[in-house]
Amino acid sequence: MSATTFPARTTTPEIELGTTLQPKFGSDGLIPCITQDVNTGQVLMFAFMNAESLAKTLSTKKATYWSRSRNKLWVKGEESGNVQVVKELFTDCDQDVLLIKVEQTGAANAACHNGYKSCFYRRLESLDDASFQLHYTAERLFDPAPVYKKK
Amino acid sequence: MSATTFPARTTTPEIELGTTLQPKFGSDGLIPCITQDVNTGQVLMFAFMNAESLAKTLSTKKATYWSRSRNKLWVKGEESGNVQVVKELFTDCDQDVLLIKVEQTGAANAACHNGYKSCFYRRLESLDDASFQLHYTAERLFDPAPVYKKK
Numbered sequence: 001m002s003a004t005t006f007p008a009r010t011t012t013p014e015i016e017l018g019t020t021l022q023p024k025f026g027s028d029g030l031i032p033c034i035t036q037d038v039n040t041g042q043v044l045m046f047a048f049m050n051a052e053s054l055a056k057t058l059s060t061k062k063a064t065y066w067s068r069s070r071n072k073l074w075v076k077g078e079e080s081g082n083v084q085v086v087k088e089l090f091t092d093c094d095q096d097v098l099l100i101k102v103e104q105t106g107a108a109n110a111a112c113h114n115g116y117k118s119c120f121y122r123r124l125e126s127l128d129d130a131s132f133q134l135h136y137t138a139e140r141l142f143d144p145a146p147v148y149k150k151k
Numbered sequence: 152m153s154a155t156t157f158p159a160r161t162t163t164p165e166i167e168l169g170t171t172l173q174p175k176f177g178s179d180g181l182i183p184c185i186t187q188d189v190n191t192g193q194v195l196m197f198a199f200m201n202a203e204s205l206a207k208t209l210s211t212k213k214a215t216y217w218s219r220s221r222n223k224l225w226v227k228g229e230e231s232g233n234v235q236v237v238k239e240l241f242t243d244c245d246q247d248v249l250l251i252k253v254e255q256t257g258a259a260n261a262a263c264h265n266g267y268k269s270c271f272y273r274r275l276e277s278l279d280d281a282s283f284q285l286h287y288t289a290e291r292l293f294d295p296a297p298v299y300k301k302k
Contacts, residue, residue, distance in 0.1 A: 007283060016265055021275060021283035034185050034194055041192025043185055046248045056186065058275075091285065093263055097197045099271045104208040112244055114167055119243040120250045124172060124209075132158060132172035 004055035009095075016093050024096040025051060030066055030099055035111065037118075038087045038101035044111035045119045047074075049098065061086050063102055080113070082106030108142035115140040155206035160246075167244050175247040176202060181217055182249055186262065188269075189238045189252035195262035196270045198225075200249065212237045214253055226258040231264070233257030259293035 007014060007022040015022060025031050030048040035060035037044055047065040049057065053073055056064040060075075062135055063084035077083030084102035091098055112119040122134035158173040160166060166173060176182050188195055190257040200208065200215040207215040211226075214235035218225035228234030235253035242249055255262055257279055263270040273285035 019273070019285045019287075021285055032183060032197065034197060035190060036192075036194060041187075042196070043187060043250055046185060046243060048185065089275040090271040090288075091275075092197060093265050093267075093272070097270075100193055114244050116244075119248075120241040121244070122170070122242060124240040124242075134170045136170075137241075138234055 004051050004123070006051060008138060012094075015095050021091060022095055023054065023091060023098065024094070026096075030068075031096060033065065033098040033100060035084065036099060036101050042103060042118055043120055044084075044117070046101070053081055054098070057086055057100070058089070063100060076111075077106055080106060080108075080110075082108060082110055084111070110141040113144055115142045115144045117141060155202050157202060157205070163245075167248050172242060173246055174242060174249065175245070177247075181219075184216065184228065184249040184251060186214060186235065187250060187252050187255055190266060193269055194271055195235075195253070195255060195268070205249070208237055208251070214251060227262075228257055231257060231261075232257060233261055235262070238300075261292040264295055266293045266295045268292060294295070 007020050009022050009024060014020065023031050029050045031137060033047055033049050035044045036042065048068060050066040052121045053064040063076045063086055065074045065076060083105050085105060086100050086102050087100040110117050112121065116138050118138065121136060121138040123131045123137050125135040158171050160173050160175060164283040165171065174182050180201045184198055184200050186195045187193065199219060201217040204215040204217045214227045214237055216225045216227060234256050236256060237251050237253050239252040240249060261268050263272065267289050269289065272287060274288050276284045276286040
């Protein structure tokens with residue numbers, strides 16, 4: 001797929017209050033994307049998209065990110081089978097963030113490569129706790145070792 | 152408040168599966184933060200924190216971000232009154248993103264400077280629509296003009 005262009009950024013009022021999607025890709029070509037479970041509202045993960053991955057997400061309805069660590073397009077679930085079917089896509093006031101609501105599919109129904117439904121599986125135990133201890137709030141749904149091939 | 156230090160980043164297993172909060176601040180000193188309504192799960196906004204704003208968030212329980220546009224600490228609601236009381240704080244698998252669950256307070260109960268409850272008040276009308284039209288999904292809760300002082 002060739003690079004895809006989205007409408008150019010215009011004026012602040014049009015960006016913030018208009019009805020044309022004109023996403024801001026940063027100097028690295030990326031826009032942050034929050035991924036939420038469409039049914040429960042649980043935040044599953046946070047990743048980045050570039051124009052190509054956003055276009056592919058829109059055309060395939062499968063959440064497709066840009067992997068900064070692997071420096072390549074990343075169709076979520078292509079290895080693990082935990083594909084995310086995109087049901088809704090929002091942008092924020094200044095159109096520099098995306099929010100997608102997805103149906104998390106796959107045998108394990110897990111978004112996180114560590115085997116959890118959500119990447120946000122640890123909560124700060126006490127906001128007053130100066131030792132900053134994290135507390136697990138979720139059960140592991142699969143053992144990631146056999147699922148992902150060694151890189 | 153002086154700069155606050157958080158535990159240094161150690162090993163990948165400890166970062167991903169351990170119980171010590173060791174957030175990754177980027178080369179710009181910032182970590183992304185997703186803010187969710189603790190009662191409804193609605194994603195309200197997305198912003199950044201630096202170490203000082205994270206420490207202040209933890210000590211005051213008021214969501215405190217780093218404003219990149221104003222280049223200063225930003226106690227959410229300090230001008231508008233729409234303070235966010237932090238109830239829970241999560242981090243993701245690789246501890247380079249924060250998720251806070253807040254009680255959105257204030258007369259208008261709105262997180263967005265444009266007068267909406269959430270910054271994500273526009274949804275792509277159809278994922279198939281090549282014209283990328285956005286559709287309003289929320290009502291404006293306040294008129295922002297008189298609330299914010301001119302900068």
